Structures are given as C-alpha cells and as structure tokens.
Amino acid sequence: MSLEDLGGKGRRAKTERVTGKSGADAKPTLKTIAELTGLAVTTVSRALADAPQIALDTRQRVRQVAADIGYLPDRAAQRLRTGRTNVISLVLDPHEEILGYATSMINGLTEALRGTAYHLVITPHFSDTPQIEPVRHIMRNRMADGIVFTRTEPMDERVKLLMENNFPFICHGRTELATAHPYVDYDNYGFAYQAAKKLIAAGASKLLIILPPERFTFAHHLRHGFMTAVREEGVGFEIAKGVTLDSKSDDIRDYLFRRMGEPDRPDGYICGGEVSALAVMASAYDHKLELDKDVRLVAKQTSGLFDQIRPRAETIYEDLTEAGLLMGKLLLKRIGGPVPIQELQVLQTV
Amino acid sequence: MSLEDLGGKGRRAKTERVTGKSGADAKPTLKTIAELTGLAVTTVSRALADAPQIALDTRQRVRQVAADIGYLPDRAAQRLRTGRTNVISLVLDPHEEILGYATSMINGLTEALRGTAYHLVITPHFSDTPQIEPVRHIMRNRMADGIVFTRTEPMDERVKLLMENNFPFICHGRTELATAHPYVDYDNYGFAYQAAKKLIAAGASKLLIILPPERFTFAHHLRHGFMTAVREEGVGFEIAKGVTLDSKSDDIRDYLFRRMGEPDRPDGYICGGEVSALAVMASAYDHKLELDKDVRLVAKQTSGLFDQIRPRAETIYEDLTEAGLLMGKLLLKRIGGPVPIQELQVLQTV
DNA sequence: AGCCTCACCTATATCGTTACAAATTTTCCG
DNA sequence: CGGAAAATTTGTAACGATATAGGTGAGGCT
Numbered sequence: 137m138s139l140e141d142l143g144g145k146g147r148r149a150k151t152e153r154v155t156g157k158s159g160a161d162a163k164p165t166l167k168t169i170a171e172l173t174g175l176a177v178t179t180v181s182r183a184l185a186d187a188p189q190i191a192l193d194t195r196q197r198v199r200q201v202a203a204d205i206g207y208l209p210d211r212a213a214q215r216l217r218t219g220r221t222n223v224i225s226l227v228l229d230p231h232e233e234i235l236g237y238a239t240s241m242i243n244g245l246t247e248a249l250r251g252t253a254y255h256l257v258i259t260p261h262f263s264d265t266p267q268i269e270p271v272r273h274i275m276r277n278r279m280a281d282g283i284v285f286t287r288t289e290p291m292d293e294r295v296k297l298l299m300e301n302n303f304p305f306i307c308h309g310r311t312e313l314a315t316a317h318p319y320v321d322y323d324n325y326g327f328a329y330q331a332a333k334k335l336i337a338a339g340a341s342k343l344l345i346i347l348p349p350e351r352f353t354f355a356h357h358l359r360h361g362f363m364t365a366v367r368e369e370g371v372g373f374e375i376a377k378g379v380t381l382d383s384k385s386d387d388i389r390d391y392l393f394r395r396m397g398e399p400d401r402p403d404g405y406i407c408g409g410e411v412s413a414l415a416v417m418a419s420a421y422d423h424k425l426e427l428d429k430d431v432r433l434v435a436k437q438t439s440g441l442f443d444q445i446r447p448r449a450e451t452i453y454e455d456l457t458e459a460g461l462l463m464g465k466l467l468l469k470r471i472g473g474p475v476p477i478q479e480l481q482v483l484q485t486v
Numbered sequence: 487m488s489l490e491d492l493g494g495k496g497r498r499a500k501t502e503r504v505t506g507k508s509g510a511d512a513k514p515t516l517k518t519i520a521e522l523t524g525l526a527v528t529t530v531s532r533a534l535a536d537a538p539q540i541a542l543d544t545r546q547r548v549r550q551v552a553a554d555i556g557y558l559p560d561r562a563a564q565r566l567r568t569g570r571t572n573v574i575s576l577v578l579d580p581h582e583e584i585l586g587y588a589t590s591m592i593n594g595l596t597e598a599l600r601g602t603a604y605h606l607v608i609t610p611h612f613s614d615t616p617q618i619e620p621v622r623h624i625m626r627n628r629m630a631d632g633i634v635f636t637r638t639e640p641m642d643e644r645v646k647l648l649m650e651n652n653f654p655f656i657c658h659g660r661t662e663l664a665t666a667h668p669y670v671d672y673d674n675y676g677f678a679y680q681a682a683k684k685l686i687a688a689g690a691s692k693l694l695i696i697l698p699p700e701r702f703t704f705a706h707h708l709r710h711g712f713m714t715a716v717r718e719e720g721v722g723f724e725i726a727k728g729v730t731l732d733s734k735s736d737d738i739r740d741y742l743f744r745r746m747g748e749p750d751r752p753d754g755y756i757c758g759g760e761v762s763a764l765a766v767m768a769s770a771y772d773h774k775l776e777l778d779k780d781v782r783l784v785a786k787q788t789s790g791l792f793d794q795i796r797p798r799a800e801t802i803y804e805d806l807t808e809a810g811l812l813m814g815k816l817l818l819k820r821i822g823g824p825v826p827i828q829e830l831q832v833l834q835t836v
Numbered sequence: 837a838g839c840c841t842c843a844c845c846t847a848t849a850t851c852g853t854t855a856c857a858a859a860t861t862t863t864c865c866g
Numbered sequence: 867c868g869g870a871a872a873a874t875t876t877g878t879a880a881c882g883a884t885a886t887a888g889g890t891g892a893g894g895c896t
Contacts, residue, residue, distance in 0.1 A: 441764070857876105864871080
C-alpha cells in the first residue's frame with residue numbers, strides 16, 4: 137500500500153476533445169461562453185471588459201453565464217496577448233529577513249493586492265550576485281508589472297535603472313538621486329533624534345548608536361538625527377565600530393559586552409533593530425547592569441516582540457505592515473497609469 | 487520639476503515592427519534565433535530542448551546564439567502552450583506569520599527553487615474565507631504546478647482534495663487520513679516528550695504546556711508527547727485552558743500571569759513557540775519569580791532570537807529553513823513525475 | 837536505376853486572449 | 867421608403883512557444 141506511486145504525466149486527462157462541445161468539467165474559456173450565448177468570442181471578451189460598444193443587456197447576459205460556469209480568464213493567455221503579467225515582484229534581501237521584517241511587509245503587500253488580479257512573487261536576491269541583477273532581470277524579461285524592493289542606497293542603481301526605463305516600482309527608503317522617484321520611507325532621522333532626546337532626558341550622558349551598513353541611505357538618516365540631537369544637547373556620543381545592524385547577533389552582543397565592560401562605557405543605547413536591542417539587553421544583563429538605571433535603551437520596534445520582553449525597554453514603533461500596504465497601493469496606482477510623483481512619496485512619521 | 491508625471495500607457499514602446507527584422511534591443515524570441523541561424527522556429531525550439539533528433543552541432547550553434555543575444559523563453563507563451571506554470575504557491579496562514587515562522591520557510595523554499603525555472607508566489611489565505619478556498623482555486627485554475635501549505639489538520643480537507651485530484655503538493659505537518667501523502671513535519675511528539683523530561687529532571691513537579699489550537703494535528707502530537715512523559719514520571723501537569731499558541735501574546739501573558747499568581751502554580755512550562763515562551767518569561771519576571779529556580783521553561787526555538795534573551799532559557803530547536811528547503815526539493819521532485827510516496831515523507835527529528 | 841531507411845529538419849495547428857478592421861443590424865430622418 | 871448614421875457584433879490575426887505530423891536528402895541495398 138505504501139508502495140503506490142504518486143502522480144504521473146497525464147496532464148489534461150484526455151478530455152473528449154472530439155467535438156467543440158467541451159465536457160462540463162473542462163476548464164471554461166471564452167469559447168465556452170461564446171457557445172453558450174451564441175455570441176462570438178470577441179464579443180464575449182469585450183463584454184466582460186465592459187466595453188461600451190457592447191449592448192448593456194448583452195454584457196449582463198455574458199457576465200451571468202460567466203459567473204454560472206465559473207469562468208476565469210487564463211492568465212497565461214492574457215499575459216501573452218497583452219504583455220501584462222499581473223505580477224508584483226518583491227525582491228528580498230536575505231539580510232532583512234531576520235525577525236519578520238520581511239513578513240510584515242509581505243502581510244501589508246498581500247493586503248494591498250487583495251481583491252486585485254495581482255499576485256505577489258518573492259524574488260530572492262542571493263548574496264553572490266550583484267544587487268541589481270534580479271531587478272534588471274525582472275524588468276528586461278518583463279517578469280512583473282511592478283517591483284518592490286527595500287534598503288535603498290544614496291545612489292541606488294536599481295532606482296536609476298528603473299527610472300530610466302520608466303518601469304513601475306516602489307522602494308522602501310529614499311535615495312540622494314537628483315531625480316524624484318517613488319518611495320515609502322520611515323523617518324529614521326526623527327527616530328534617532330527622538331531616541332537620543334529621550335535618553336538624554338532620562339539622564340544618559342554618553343550615547344551609543346548602532347547603525348546599519350554605511351551604504352544604505354537610512355544609515356545616514358539615523359546618524360544625522362543622532363548627531364543633531366547629541367550636538368544640541370552637548371552630550372558624549374559614539375557610533376558602534378565594526379558592527380552594524382546587519383552583523384550576526386552574536387557579534388553585536390560580543391561587541392556590546394566588550395564595550396560595556398570598559399570604564400567609559402556608554403549609558404544610553406539606540407538600536408535601529410530588534411535583534412541589536414536584545415543584544416544590548418543581553419550584554420547589560422551579563423554585566424549585571426540594570427536597565428533604566430545603569431544603562432538606558434531606546435529600540436526601534438517593528439513587531440509585538442518587545443511587549444513581552446522584560447525588563448521593559450523603551451521603544452519607538454515603525455509600522456512595516458503599513459509600509460507594505462502603502463507600497464502595494466502606490467505601486468498599483470503607478471501601474472495603472474501616470475501619477476504625479478509627489479503622490480508616490482510617503483514618509484512615515486515617528 | 488516635481489510636477490513631472492511618471493509612466494504612461496506606452497507599453498511596448500512603438501518598436502519598429504515594420505519588417506520581421508527585429509531591432510537589436512527588442513526582446514529576442516525563438517523567431518529571432520531562427521532568423522539568425524537560418525533554421526526554422528521549431529528546430530530552434532527543439533534544439534534548445536536538447537532533443538536528440540537535432541544534430542549535435544546544430545544544438546550547440548543554437549545554444550550559442552541564444553546565449554549571445556540573451557534569449558530567455560517567454561513564460562507566458564510556454565505556460566499557455568504547455569499548461570505548466572513554473573509557479574509554486576505558498577499558501578500562508580496569517581497566524582503563522584508571527585516572528586518569522588513564514589520567513590524561515592520562504593528562505594528555505596527560495597533556496598530550493600534557486601536555479602530552477604520556478605517562481606515562488608505567496609498566496610495569503612484571509613481568515614474570512616474557508617481554509618480550503620485558496621487551495622481549490624490554485625488547483626482548479628492551474629495557478630501553480632505545486633502547492634505548499636502548513637499547519638495540517640487530522641482530516642485535512644486540503645490534503646484530501648489535492649490527493650483526490652493527484653495534484654502535486656507538500657504540506658508542513660501530518661494528517662490522520664488513511665491515504666499516505668507527502669509531508670515534511672517536525673517531531674513534535676519528541677519535542678514535548680523531551681521538554682517534559684528535561685523539566686522533570688531539573689526538578690519541576692507540576693508542568694504546564696501551551697498547545698496550538700486543537701484542530702491542528704501537531705497539537706495532538708505535542709499533547710501526546712507531553713502526556714506520555716508526565717505519566718511515565720508521575721508528575722502533576724496541566725494544559726493551558728483558554729489560550730493557545732495562536733492567541734494574542736498579551737492574552738497568553740495575562741493567562742500565565744494569573745496562573746502563576748495562584749498557589750498551585752506550575753513550576754515547569756513548555757512552549758511550542760517563541761512568543762509564548764517570552765510570555766512565560768515576562769510573567770515570571772512580573773511575579774519576581776526566578777527562572778531555573780522558581781519556574782523552569784523549555785521553549786521551541788525557530789530563530790536565533792533566544793540566543794539574545796536573558797536569562798537564558800532552555801530551548802529545543804526546530805529548523806524551519808531546512809523544512810522549507812526540504813519541502814521545495816520534494817515538491818519539485820514530485821512535479822517532475824511519479825515518486826514513491828515514502829520518498830516524499832520526512833520527519834525532522836528533535 | 838529504383839526503393840528504402842535513417843538522420844535531420846520544417847510546416848501547421850494550437851493554447852486563450854485581445855487589437856484591429858470590417859461587417860452586420862438597428863435607428864433615425866427627410 | 868431609401869439611405870446615411872449610429873449601434874452592435876463579428877472575423878482575422880496576432881502574442882511566443884510547442885506537439886504532431888510531415889518533408890527532405892544522403893546513403894545503403896538489390
């Protein structure tokens with residue numbers, strides 16, 4: 137019994153394709169509807185597209201029949217004919233997949249795509265190929281009608297390429313390119329600024345911030361917000377050296393543990409990510425330093441995680457699901473036709 | 487400047503389609519190669535498919551030209567003609583997307599699909615529609631060549647439907663159906679059993695386990711492993727009432743906080759998920775109970791998260807990335823043709 | 837030479853849809 | 867009622883790939 141085989145080639149199980157009369161169970165096509173209504177295939181197509189040239193009652197009749205037999209247009213045929221793919225590609229950077237960063241966005245994106253004809257395809261970008269490759273590939277081979285990607289760089293090649301080719305896209309993060317382009321971003325400047333102010337207000341006198349890798353635009357935003365705050369307040373500060381938010385969590389913790397063991401240890405920590413915030417807490421714990429007394433922490437929260445973490449850390453929330461939802465909506469709008477650029481730019485406030 | 491509009495309809499920017507001679511930048515098709523080599527389109531197609539009827543040097547020549555001009559087959563055309571979609575659908579239950587459960591699997595799946603012609607499409611299943619709907623839809627409308635889904639139930643309808651229709655799929659979790667079917671599962675029995683044994687060995691005398699919702703098969707496995715261990719050891723035990731691993735994390739914590747405040751509070755906790763494990767730790771903390779002394783905890787770990795959590799909790803690892811990778815590989819194998827069922831069943835050991 | 841086989845290549849039809857141009861019917865008006 | 871205009875509907879040809887059946891020529895055999 138357990139030796140039975142699964143499957144077989146037998147695609148399209150030999151339905152009687154003798155006459156045009158397709159079996160009741162065969163997949164309904166426009167032709168099926170045409171036969172049922174006595175109309176031409178073209179007419180059916182136009183009727184379903186709600187073309188004004190088709191008489192209203194014809195349209196309704198066709199619509200009814202289509203609904204009755206459960207007609208759904210064949211995506212491959214539509215795609216072949218129109219060039220539209222009905223696909224949105226999310227290009228995922230493996231680094232950002234830690235702790236649900238990607239998941240939140242995917243949730244938002246699927247919510248935006250809900251009820252539309254669009255599908256979400258995950259296109260990973262493997263670290264051994266240049267960042268721009270998947271984007272170029274999707275664009276050149278029309279694998280999707282629109283692209284979503286994240287973690288922009290100041291002179292982001294992907295943005296350049298897509299803008300030059302007028303290809304619909306949206307990215308999470310801004311650039312410093314001369315050309316305006318669509319984006320959804322979080323106010324990381326504001327985050328770092330407010331985080332620093334909070335720490336200082338709570339009594340911290342030497343702040344440390346862990347930044348993302350320098351190549352990302354949001355690293356600059358974070359630094360800038362941080363620097364502005366510490367300069368305004370005239371407190372000591374430093375920027376983590378040798379580790380970034382992308383570093384392995386153990387490396388971050390080791391770094392922090394070392395740094396917290398030194399006499400001039402910072403007493404206020406700003407983390408742009410949840411993993412690094414946990415590393416701060418772990419290091420403090422391992423040094424028997426008390427949170428909110430010996431060391432203070434402000435973390436960026438992107439999930440419900442920190443509600444369960446003790447001792448409670450101060451956090452500032454970034455809503456990535458909302459970001460995903462926005463990106464999806466804006467991208468669909470853009471795909472639908474020309475849109476003034478400022479309607480495609482959203483900055484989520486702190 | 488900021489008023490410039492983006493985009494426009496202009497799909498297929500009016501390339502000179504006057505002669506058959508397609509412009510150098512136009513998308514190469516089989517026809518392009520046919521013209522370049524002086525062969526017929528059919529021959530080119532067969533040559534690229536490495537058909538033995540085509541002379542070896544012709545095949546090589548075609549291959550060379552194809553590579554030179556960067557030919558890639560049009561997926562829509564292939565799909566229309568062959569019925570094959572080159573798509574794998576991952577049906578995502580929103581509940582499981584907490585804390586990277588989905589992300590890990592997606593990582594594994596994309597790794598399995600790497601280098602193949604397959605794309606990964608995320609198909610969310612919204613909670614207001616029956617669980618089986620997306621699966622039925624994908625199958626009936628041939629939206630994918632194979633389906634991946636998770637969190638099976640003992641009499642899982644999806645499994646039944648797909649098996650009856652001989653449609654390639656793989657699921658994360660087993661069922662109690664009479665028919666053998668493909669799956670990748672984790673030994674949750676073993677997990678709960680070992681977790682209980684560990685707690686007892688460490689001195690716990692009253693164990694509490696938080697289970698997933700009853701309808702999932704793995705809830706039964708966990709309970710069974712748990713019950714076997716506590717009966718073997720003859721210790722007190724209870725199963726969390728009113729909350730499951732799917733409950734809101736705050737609800738889990740509230741429940742645990744209440745329970746820990748009662749005189750007969752359990753002193754050993756087993757959590758099948760990271761969120762609930764954090765809730766245990768938070769509740770203990772809020773009651774000023776010391777971990778590994780007043781209360782003990784064994785959690786299932788599916789990410790690097792717990793390496794950063796203090797105090798260190800005991801965990802047992804479940805590798806979801808590996809599960810995703812396995813599922814991808816098995817599904818591809820199954821799509822390729824008949825495979826003995828036992829080659830499509832994997833149980834990840836504790 | 838006549839016929840056959842083998843190795844290789846090609847023509848045609850088709851998947852389901854839609855753009856385009858053309859044909860048909862209906863409506864309207866003098 | 868004739869005829870033009872408007873309102874509908876229809877036929878044909880693609881989109882790019884592949885399955886199927888058919889064709890061509892070189893060489894061997896009698």
